[in-house]
Amino acid sequence: MEDEIEIKEAGSGGVNPDDPSTWPDIDGPAEAVVGSERILNQDEIDSLLGFDLSDEEASERSGIRAIINSALVSYERLPMLEIVFDRLVRYMTTSLRNFTSDNVEVSLDNISSIRFGDYLNSIPLPAILSVFRAEELDNFGLLTVDSNLIYSIVDVLLGGRRGTAAMRIEGRPYTTIERVLVQRMVEVVLADAKLAFEPLTPVTFTLDRLETNPRFAAIARPANAAILVKLRIDMEDRGGRIELLLPYATLEPIRKMLLQQFMGEKFGRDNIWEGHLATELWTTQMEVRAVLDEQQISLKDVLDFKVGQTLMLNATPDSPVELRAGTIPLTVGRMGRRNHHIAVRVDRPLSPGAAKAVQRIP
Secondary structure, eight states: OTTOOOOOOTTTTSOOTTOGGGSOOOSSSOOEEETTEEEOOHHHHHHHHTOOOOHHHHHHTSHHHHHHHTTOOOGGGOHHHHHHHHHHHHHHHHHHHHHHTSOOEEEEEEEEEEEHHHHHHHOOSSEEEEEEEETTTTEEEEEEEEHHHHHHHHHHHTTOOTTSOOOOOTTSOOOHHHHHHHHHHHHHHHHHHHHHHTTTOOOOEEEEEEESSGGGGOOSOTTOEEEEEEEEEEETTEEEEEEEEEEHHHHGGGHHHHTOSSGGGGGOOOHHHHHHHHHHHHTOOOOOEEEOOOOOOOHHHHHTOOTTOOOOOSOOTTSOEEEEETTEEEEEEEEEEETTEEEEEEOSOOOTTGGGGOOOOO
């Protein structure tokens, strides 16, 4: 038959099991065919089994690395973030056109999660790093302006000709004029960020300082997770990138708001649930205690209590009685009798915490 394979004996030019030099090469690109079946080479087998990863990718998928990276929360779990940054892009497009008097296009490249230390090590220098403070969130954020955008902004604001590439002089520090112009642009971006967060929650972003060394712009620990937003700014033949970094610690106070599925979710009201809650509250049983007097006694005296022992209270028939729900003071009243029952007449409106100021009559 044509599909049969002739196997030669060892020593006659065939395959010798004891001699590796006579073994066939199965690692090469050649494909062996036996009958109508195709034998896969080693590369194809590794590809099917998922073993064709590079050393870097293999280390990323190793057990320890997987456990470390599992602590990172994907921004996709915070649906409102993408809406906020889309609004930021629209606001920046308008405000930067007014700022530069030029045709500016702002686009959102991507949103990703990254560790703060990894981001600082990946910043292409030279660049200007703007540290800003989120007042209501009581934390900081970082805004990075790359070198291309810095020279483009300076060129546009100082009347550079269109159609010519911005001149870049590497290896020198930024001048005062360049820093001032970039600071003005950063303030415009932070004002737009405030407007973007406004429908969600009021947040005021205030510029704290400008840095050129990433080590001086550390606002979080290197292992802390953060949200990185990359924005592309194009001004005809000029432009550059702005990167906005917000640590998760900064977003934690508004995390519940960022978990909303849509912008109007926080304004929605469930009338059925409100009516049900009000009905149940009216029928709820609550224990109220009337406190006549409180004294501080040593533990030794308490342990010496005997059956039938009398404790003297610093209270008189006219002393105010404090009404409490658990440990929360509600109001005060006067003790008396009504229809053969001991009663308390409330003297003040119900106000939790107001009864603490009552001075007892000795």
